[in-house]
Amino acid sequence: MIRTPRRRREEPLDHAELTRLLPAPGDPELSSDRLNRLEEHLMTEIRNRTSDTASDTSPHASADTSPEAATGAPPAGAHSGDRAPRPARRPGRRPVLVGAAAALVLAAAGAAGLAGGSGGSGGPASSGRAVAPPAGAVPAPVVQVVRGTTAGLAGAVADISGAAARAELPEPGPGQFLYVRSEVSWLVSWEGADGKSRSYVDTIHPREVWVSPDGDKGWLMEPYKEAVDRDGITLDDPEGGERTLNSPSYDYLRTLPTDPGLLLKKIYDETGGMGNGPDQQAFSTIGDLLREQVVPPRLAAGLYRAAARIPGVVLVDDSVDAAGRHGVAIARTDEADGARTEWIFDRETYTYLGERTVQTRDAEGIEAGTVRGRTAVMDRAVVDAVKQRPAGLGDAPPSA
Structure with missing residues (x-):
């Protein structure tokens, strides 16, 4: 056996000699044809993985979610720059796999000049010109961050929970489906040819989800999302996995306690060790349940009252959803990244309108005031089949 003499600890490495022995490094720049093939391969992998795991996906996404989050998302997002909501499992994470893979593609595109190499309007990275942002992305809006306060929080929560308890929401029957239609937009991860990150978001676009009461079909x-076919993707779960707070169904929600104290204890117990601390995770869990679900009225009222007991929750006097509707908001800022998630309610009826995520301080290349994600719930209904819409909206296209 040939043994390599062991170098004594005090003998320094001769780096100059090693450099001469090693071959010269190759040119790291890929050809435009190679970049095109890489992009096509990545997008094919996204579509394949999305089809294989659609039953586990859903917008920060969200933004936070989330929403940015992936809508959303990106939800339902790209989820994405923000953690995105998950239909049926964690509503609103737009599917998570889609968002994460899309963010990977976009980051690669910005760093390597992929947009320029594949026919984008920008030139290659080596040219010094800015690479075009992702298709369909627009600069993220920047707003004045309104300070939140605990003053008036208790009264607002009492009004909101009271309205939720009185709501006449549809009750699904055997073989029916819960339908939720939203408008969503989530943060897009993108880095320009100059190496600087810029805040872009999806153009506000529709998102529709159909889910059976037991959560097994959906x-x-x-169609705005490239990895989601225009005809949509299945959310069926043939194995019918166990339902939890992070994998809920309507039938599961009906089993939860409605007392705020018992609800909050269950949420802390089940989500311990997740997310950016127990308080933020508890708030995010409640937000996920509200974003893309039909929640039984008494449970919704209990969830709002439970949320008000979480440390750091405040009342924001004015917020705007993805449909441009103004309202008051129950909000909490994630201490880890400075993103504040706001649940928005109508000022007069106190009904849930949607969600917004705003950056409260400069962090991770995102400036304070940047709107990372927005959602707006436009319809909640019960229908008789997937891709069937409530009266007046028309039916979705038939399956291919």
């Missing part, structure tokens, strides 16, 4: 339509 459908998602979000």
